[in-house]
Structure formats: C-alpha cells, structure tokens
Amino acid sequence: MASEPKVPGGAYAIGCDIGATQMRAALSDRGGDLLQRAAGPTEPERGIDDAAGRAWSLIVEVSEGVGRDEIAGIGISAAGPIEPSTGTYNHPPNLPGWHGRTMVPYLRNATQLPVRVIHDAHAAAVAEAKYGAAQGLKDVVYVTVSTGIGGGMISDGVPVNGRHGMAGEIGHLLIDTAGPLCNAGCHGCLEVFAAGGGSAAQARRLAEGGGAAAMLALADGDPGRITGRMVYEAAEAGDSDAAAIVETAVDALATGFANILATFDPGVLVVGGSVVVGDEAVRGLAPYWDDLIGRVKSRGLLRFRDEVPIVVSRLGDDVGLKGAAAMAFEAADSTDD
Ligand SMILES: [Zn+2]
Incomplete structure (x- = not known):
C-alpha cells in the first residue's frame, strides 16, 4: 500500500462535500469553524476526472495563504454509495458514469496531502458528535429528511459502513x-x-384525482410542480388535504424513529434536513415535533417512555463539510503518534 505524505502539525483541515448537484470545499480549524469557502456545480455528466480537477481548484482556493504543513489533510463527504477506504463509487444513482471510479489518487497527487472519504450521512453523524447536538457521544445516528431520507451511524466513534458501504439506508425502512x-x-x-419527495408525490396523486386544490394553486396549477415544501406551506395555512399528508409523514417518522432507537441504542438520534428544520417562511416539521416525539414514546420500547433521545440538528448545510474536516483531523492525529 502506498504511504501517504507525512504532514507535521496541522492546525487546519479541508472538508469537501461532493454532492450530485453541487461541490463545496472549506478550510476548517480544530474547533470546527469554517474559515474560507468555495463552491461550484458538480456537473457529473462531464465525468469524474473533470470533477476531480474542479474539486482540486476549490481546495486550492480555500487553502490560499495557508502552508501545506499547516493542513492536517483533506476529508471528502461523498453522496454514496461509495467504498470509503478507496473512495470508489458503487452505482451512484445521481452520478452517472462514476461507477467503479475514484478521485482520491488524483487528489492525493495534486495536493500531496492525505485524503479520506466518508459517506455524507456518516460525515453528518461525525460532525454532530464533534460539534453539534451529540457532542461527547460515541454512538450516534443521524437521519436527514429532505427530498429523500438518508442516514448514517457511528458506533463507538467509528462509522458503520456495511459490506458495500451502503449501511444506513434508513429511508427504506419498511413502514x-x-x-x-x-x-x-x-x-x-x-x-x-x-x-419531501414522497409527500409531493402523494399530493400529485391527489391532484390528478381532482383534489389538492391549495397545493395545486401554489404550483400554478401544474401537479408536476408540487413540492414537499408546498405541502407543508398549505398544511400550515390550514388546508385539510395537505394536513393529511403531513399527518402521514409524522406517523411514519414516529414508527421509523422507534425502530431506529430499538435497533441501535444510540446516545442520541439527530434529525436534520430541510423538511425537519424548515426555514423562515415554511417551518416544516417544527409545529408537529412534540406530537411526533409523543408517538415515539407511546409506541416504542418501554425504556423510551420517559425520555426519547431524539434532537434536531443545528449545524445546517455545513454538516458534511464539518464532518469531513473532523475526520481528516482524526486521521492525522491517529497516524502522527
Ligand atoms: Zn424505499
């Protein structure tokens, strides 16, 4: 196995977040503060080699003015499925043509820095354990509820990858x-x-059957343009069709979360993503949160009747960048001694 370039010290690490639509990089200090940032479109159809070159440009941009010997390494948070030890993609649905390929050797050569890869949901769990709602805990489950639902687990501080790097498909728990x-x-x-995507699909089916008038109005009359956000917006405005779809979501999440708590016994289950956190205009699940937790209490294991270890993420969009950088620090510290 090729040895990685040795870097003494390392006050900083670079986190990269390679998503299907956007790639981002940031320079992080050891407190998890992101000091310099850069971003660009992923444009996966241009191929992984082209994307790797552009990722390198982002890394150069955020590390401007910092000596290479001050950087502990690079962590990449990747939209999986991916084999973390090599960074090799395994049939990524939103990155066509990237199957069987990795950008890690290129980035190692180009930067002369250690490069580590972590699945994006695991990066989120690491970030929450280091800087967020799960600080100090070693057994953490992170679930993101946005267009889709994904998850990542760390057990005794170590990401649980599964045989194919595909553990944590919490969105496909059967309800x-x-x-x-x-x-x-x-x-x-x-x-x-x-x-959010599932709620939008339910609204579209209703619209095609002649219902969902309030959501249709928000989508300018085009069922195909109804989004999950519109469902929550209509529900907050008192629309009964939208409220029924949100009720379905709350009930399914309560069952899913009760299953996760029983399976993993986490110190805490951290929940993030746009549907959970919402924004200033549309609050997402926030108005229903107490109801959701109440249902977990009443249908989960007895030991969760008094206290349900579920909290909402407060790290926002930076969770992948912070987790990737945290992992780069951890890797550097564990190989330096
Ligand atoms: Zn499914």
Whole structure:
C-alpha cells in the first residue's frame, strides 16, 4: 500500500462535500469553524476526472495563504454509495458514469496531502458528535429528511459502513408494505411516506384525482410542480388535504424513529434536513415535533417512555463539510503518534 505524505502539525483541515448537484470545499480549524469557502456545480455528466480537477481548484482556493504543513489533510463527504477506504463509487444513482471510479489518487497527487472519504450521512453523524447536538457521544445516528431520507451511524466513534458501504439506508425502512412503490424498489418505506419527495408525490396523486386544490394553486396549477415544501406551506395555512399528508409523514417518522432507537441504542438520534428544520417562511416539521416525539414514546420500547433521545440538528448545510474536516483531523492525529 502506498504511504501517504507525512504532514507535521496541522492546525487546519479541508472538508469537501461532493454532492450530485453541487461541490463545496472549506478550510476548517480544530474547533470546527469554517474559515474560507468555495463552491461550484458538480456537473457529473462531464465525468469524474473533470470533477476531480474542479474539486482540486476549490481546495486550492480555500487553502490560499495557508502552508501545506499547516493542513492536517483533506476529508471528502461523498453522496454514496461509495467504498470509503478507496473512495470508489458503487452505482451512484445521481452520478452517472462514476461507477467503479475514484478521485482520491488524483487528489492525493495534486495536493500531496492525505485524503479520506466518508459517506455524507456518516460525515453528518461525525460532525454532530464533534460539534453539534451529540457532542461527547460515541454512538450516534443521524437521519436527514429532505427530498429523500438518508442516514448514517457511528458506533463507538467509528462509522458503520456495511459490506458495500451502503449501511444506513434508513429511508427504506419498511413502514407499511401496502404503501406506494418507491424508486429503490420497496413498497411503503419511510421515504415514500415522509420524505419531501414522497409527500409531493402523494399530493400529485391527489391532484390528478381532482383534489389538492391549495397545493395545486401554489404550483400554478401544474401537479408536476408540487413540492414537499408546498405541502407543508398549505398544511400550515390550514388546508385539510395537505394536513393529511403531513399527518402521514409524522406517523411514519414516529414508527421509523422507534425502530431506529430499538435497533441501535444510540446516545442520541439527530434529525436534520430541510423538511425537519424548515426555514423562515415554511417551518416544516417544527409545529408537529412534540406530537411526533409523543408517538415515539407511546409506541416504542418501554425504556423510551420517559425520555426519547431524539434532537434536531443545528449545524445546517455545513454538516458534511464539518464532518469531513473532523475526520481528516482524526486521521492525522491517529497516524502522527
Ligand atoms: Zn424505499
């Protein structure tokens, strides 16, 4: 195995977040503060080699003015499935043509720095354990509820990857197998009931049957343009069709979270993503949060009746960058001694 370039010290690390639509990089200090940032489109159709070159440009940009010997390494938070030890993609659905390829050797050569890869949901769990809602805990589950639902776990401080780097597909926990088919092939999984995309699909089906008037109005009359955000907006405005879809989401999430707590016994389950956190105009699940936790209490294991270890993430969009940088620090510290 090729040895990695040795870097003495390292007050900084670089976190990269390579998503399907956007790639970002940031210079992080050891407190998790992001000091310099750069971003650009991923444009996966241009190929992984082209994307690697542009990722390198972002890394150069955020490390301007910092000596290479001050940088502990580079952590890459990647939209999986990916094999973390090599950074090799495994049929990534939103990165066509990237299967079987990795940008790690290129970035190692170009930067002369150690490069580590972590699945984006695991990066989020690491960031929460280091800087966020799970500080000081070593057993953490992170679930993101946005267009889709994903998850990552760290057990005794170490990401749980599974044989193919695909552990943590929490979106495909089965809730009611009589439910709709999801595009990953399962029936009635958490994602079809509770993800923003799943809620939008339910609204579209209602609209095509002549219902969902309030959501249709928000989408300028085009069912195809209804989004999850519009469902929550209409529900907050008192629309009963939208409220029923949100009720479905809350109930499915309560069952899913009760299953996760029973399976993993986490110190805390941290929940993030746009549907959970919302924004200034549309609050997402926030108005329903106490109801959701109440349902977890009443249907989960007895030991969760008094206290349910579930909290909302406060790290926002930076969770992948911070987790990737934290992992680069950890890797540097564990090989330097
Ligand atoms: Zn599914």
